Amino acid sequence: EPEVTQTPSHQVTQMGQEVILRCVPISNHLYFYWYRQILGQKVEFLVSFYNNEISEKSEIFDDQFSVERPDGSNFTLKIRSTKLEDSAMYFCASSVRGGYGYTFGSGTRLTVV
């Protein structure tokens, strides 16, 4: 069964450093997403991406965040200057389109110290 692959599985970074989280979505999916889950809390929407541009973003997704599809297979989330409160599990997801099930990756656990 096709999978969404995320790397790295764990990342520890110093506050103020930049991090890039990487994802390989399912090849025939057209929509790509990032979600995050702070420990013990709900899964929260960050951003959706279609046709090489952001189609929707949440209030969480401020100027410190950016997404990119640098080539035909990778999808990245960059946090420019990490804060302690950015510590969370970050999930990449992809879907054929809205109204279909989403396939989530296993996540990257980001710890900001």
Add this chain to the structure above:
Amino acid sequence: SQKIEQNSEALNIQEGKTATLTCNYTNYSPAYLQWYRQDPGRGPVFLLLIRENEKEKRKERLKVTFDTTLKQSLFHITASQPADSATYLCALDMIYNQGGKLIFGQGTELSVKP
């Protein structure tokens, strides 16, 4: 204000019984409602989706109902097994520009005892 709420307590049931999980929402008008399973430290796994004009959907031992008047969905697992133990997430699918945006509930932890 907008809210999505699931069973607040963890659910403990005996193997073989039917588990029923509840999802209630206010001040949303989702086009779809989805259910996911999440194991500790893992990403959500898609189980079932139901559209706003559907009342019920089944897949093997799973059944979902959707009442847009009550703003409620019920998720049933029949003949439950210990392997069904996990957290189950309800998610409202808000369709934007042909893409989607899932609004998740906080999840219900299900424990099935042998």
